Amino acid sequence: MTQTNRRILLAQRPNGKPRLEDFKLDEAPLPEPQDGQVLLKILYLSLDPYMRGRMSAGKSYAKPVGIGEVMEGGTVGQIIASRHPAFSPGDIVLSHSGWQSFAVADGASLRKLDPAAAPVSTALGVLGMPGFTAYAGLLTIGQPKPGETVVVAAASGAVGSAVGQIAKIVGARAVGIAGGAQKCAFVRDQLGFDAVVDHHTSDFPSQLRAACPQGVDVYFENVGGPVWDAVFPLLNDFARVPVCGLIAQYNDTGRPAGPDRLPHLMRDVLSRSLLIRGFIQREFADQRPAFYTQMAAWIASGQVQYREDVVDGLDAAPEAFIGLLEGRNFGKLVVHVADHAEDEGL
């Protein structure tokens, strides 16, 4: 049986919210690994908010996906052919192979995973980029102290759930923001946040204020928009705001109506000695070994819980991604692309 590589390409740049027509399913022959490379069968594809940025042409911290190119993304794959001495068929690895069912990758870019240690899909979530984003951004930039209040939105999601639980571990008070009763119950009852506020309710700003009677010392910013508007007045003197995402703004087009709030923001930055710091996790790459060890221990002890939202089949990725931008996922969103083979026949 001749296998083909199913790929999802960027068909056109979205105007505002991405639509299904912005993606295109394609079939191509299986690629051939060269010396130093491996051929991978993709098992899991990670869907993350940052991918919206890659669909646009504007300058950002990474170059955009080109029209007609495979959509970018983190993946877990199983090696089916290897021309790299460190990898053998059957090995399961973390790669950045994008939205496709097979891929060639340089051996040097891969991290081998141990399926006995944790479900391999966690390498895309709590034990991967989102978990590390939470860990490095909260501890290095946010620096919460015991008794301080940490607020994070998308609190049932991949990054937010880790931020709140790590905040608890270091002795801070964790206040989550989530959309809908089901997610809020999960954040409070399963993840153990001290308080949770539903941003769908009409009096969300006053509920948030009530949930933060001592103000806010760390706001881990991953959404922007109306949540920022509600949190900003609550920031205490010397509050820290690590900024890792602005999902509520990614689909914005045009120039927002006035008044211009920038001068007021800067006055508050000055009068309250605020820190605002954008970051991408890779600038803290030297902390990754410590993170893997620490997070695995927290998961083993039950101090960090995680939830995955698994979508079946590569073809479902575009619709699932559109839902992610609207908050329809519940937990870390991953696409199950293929089962992994237990034997070497694959």
Added chain:
Amino acid sequence: MTQTNRRILLAQRPNGKPRLEDFKLDEAPLPEPQDGQVLLKILYLSLDPYMRGRMSAGKSYAKPVGIGEVMEGGTVGQIIASRHPAFSPGDIVLSHSGWQSFAVADGASLRKLDPAAAPVSTALGVLGMPGFTAYAGLLTIGQPKPGETVVVAAASGAVGSAVGQIAKIVGARAVGIAGGAQKCAFVRDQLGFDAVVDHHTSDFPSQLRAACPQGVDVYFENVGGPVWDAVFPLLNDFARVPVCGLIAQYNDTGRPAGPDRLPHLMRDVLSRSLLIRGFIQREFADQRPAFYTQMAAWIASGQVQYREDVVDGLDAAPEAFIGLLEGRNFGKLVVHVADHAEDEGL
């Protein structure tokens, strides 16, 4: 001869730009020092942009001056009566006694000055709060590295002149912004900045861009307004923005017209991994001893130059302060309130 205390009070809160009617000259009997206190004759009064904030009722990092109260400010005074064991008549000290000709102060709040080491007025400028603001904000928050570009506005002023010269000392490239040809020549020729741009010129933004061919790594923000607008697009990835003042915005009233630039700012903070950090020098108080030693050495070696703009007589303070907010001073603005006595008869 009975001496009276001449005092300048806040008569009313300004609406926009302060006017002379917002101040009131007053005479009162000389205050009496209690145990642990001293009576001071004020020699120099510092005039600084932050005082505009104290004239308004809004929340800030310090409480506002009350209507009918003496305007706040740093001062150099000479002790004429002491009920504190560490101070004797004739001693010259740094105090925070405000806009008046005499004052009582707690001995514990004073720092004794050595008139032989440096002109005592420098304790209000390059060797005082403004110099320390430059030192702590630039080195602790800005952290310029050799070869990086540091931009500062009000570059002939108390803070800006120190920022650029310290940037040069640590090996960075210093680009100043100043208003008018005379100040620009001083910044370039006397202070030794690598480049200077006049913000009065019509093509200021493009001149600034030309002066920063490698972009901007540290923008020491002390003015806000149109200068911010010109600098912000030039900020490199990982740029740092210590914010110690926003003099161009202090007289603003009402809500600025749109579009709302806040969402765009946050997107750039994220995509360029920017750091924006408001601060007041006193949070870095533990660095003051190192600062006094280091800055005195830099002045002695000629690596740091300073310029004072001395106005004569307390009564001239309101008009001089109004001019400061309009950039009419040239160098650190101080009011010469009285001569210091060389003998103990005072």
